[in-house]
Amino acid sequence: MAGELRDWDIVSGVGITALGVAAARAVETSRPDPLVRDPYAADFVRAAESPVPMPTRAEEVDDDEYQWSIMSVFLGLRSRFLDEYLRDCVDTAGIRQVVVLAAGLDSRAFRLEWPEDTTVYEVDQPRVLEFKDEVLRRSGAEARCERRAVPVDLRDDWATALRDAGFDPKAPTAWLAEGLIMYLPEEVAERLLTTVHAHSEPGSAIAVEYMPGVRSALADSAAATLAERTGIDITSLLPDADYDPHVRLGELGWSVDEVTVAELAQRYGRTFDDEVSELAGNGRYLTARKR
Numbered sequence: 001m002a003g004e005l006r007d008w009d010i011v012s013g014v015g016i017t018a019l020g021v022a023a024a025r026a027v028e029t030s031r032p033d034p035l036v037r038d039p040y041a042a043d044f045v046r047a048a049e050s051p052v053p054m055p056t057r058a059e060e061v062d063d064d065e066y067q068w069s070i071m072s073v074f075l076g077l078r079s080r081f082l083d084e085y086l087r088d089c090v091d092t093a094g095i096r097q098v099v100v101l102a103a104g105l106d107s108r109a110f111r112l113e114w115p116e117d118t119t120v121y122e123v124d125q126p127r128v129l130e131f132k133d134e135v136l137r138r139s140g141a142e143a144r145c146e147r148r149a150v151p152v153d154l155r156d157d158w159a160t161a162l163r164d165a166g167f168d169p170k171a172p173t174a175w176l177a178e179g180l181i182m183y184l185p186e187e188v189a190e191r192l193l194t195t196v197h198a199h200s201e202p203g204s205a206i207a208v209e210y211m212p213g214v215r216s217a218l219a220d221s222a223a224a225t226l227a228e229r230t231g232i233d234i235t236s237l238l239p240d241a242d243y244d245p246h247v248r249l250g251e252l253g254w255s256v257d258e259v260t261v262a263e264l265a266q267r268y269g270r271t272f273d274d275e276v277s278e279l280a281g282n283g284r285y286l287t288a289r290k291r
């Protein structure tokens with residue numbers, strides 16, 4: 001992964017995956033009936049000096065660049081579902097403390113409506129968050145909640161950094177791990193979940209994206225071609241592990257639900273062609289509640 005690298009910025013290591021998903025959100029945002037409206041995504045892509053070209057609008061994506069069309073559908077589904085998860089945590093469950101693990105260029109603190117007393121913590125590598133803050137500052141973006149950046153490596157003692165930033169372990173929390181767990185070696189993923197568990201009051205919630213068998217899916221020719229076409233060497237960033245957060249959270253006593261990307265496509269009225277199904281159709285989103 002990310003594995004051996006100690007740190008990275010927005011155009012290197014696993015950092016560039018955050019830029020890639022921002023590009024896909026920008027393309028989806030530019031469509032007439034988008035599943036996500038992320039007004040900052042294009043700013044990030046334009047500001048970064050990416051070694052691989054990335055689009056910001058659907059018009060820039062021609063037939064030769066079908067990988068970005070597919071990615072934008074995938075990111076649209078994922079963003080919409082996880083936006084709804086957070087909405088539900090705040091509106092229905094009354095949670096006011098949110099922790100976005102590996103926030104990357106996630107702009108939810110700026111683009112979603114939050115109750116006034118909500119605090120959103122964004123955890124990621126220092127140079128990724130520095131880039132993000134600089135672009136948002138130049139765009140004149142204003143957070144719609146109390147937003148706190150927590151620059152730390154998730155392989156280190158991130159819980160102390162989170163508490164130092166003001167996190168209250170006695171308050172119920174909505175955790176989000178989007179586009180993260182597949183990049184972590186098994187022992188880091190395990191430590192991440194048990195740390196979340198230890199810092200979660202009953203009533204806390206978590207959403208985790210995971211992709212069983214993603215490495216073997218990427219060994220398949222159509223999926224491999226699709227991934228290669230993004231210009232990001234995704235396979236080299238994935239550890240040789242298949243951590244199952246669903247089973248683990250169940251063992252820790254959380255009640256767990258799950259939905260597949262294919263089910264989301266049906267729910268939100270998008271079609272998936274075969275290539276997407278091979279690569280992303282196996283993707284899953286679990287949502288869990290601590291009893």
Ligand SMILES: C[S@@+](CC[C@H](N)C(=O)[O-])C[C@H]1O[C@@H](n2cnc3c(N)ncnc32)[C@H](O)[C@@H]1O
Nearest residue numbers: 017018102103104106124125153154155178179
């Ligand atoms: C695919 S991006 C997802 C970003 C964001 N969650 C989203 O969906 O837009 C992966 C993110 O994980 C972060 N990440 C991966 N391993 C990490 C680690 N050990 N410590 C901190 N951040 C990490 C990267 O810096 C990157 O921002």
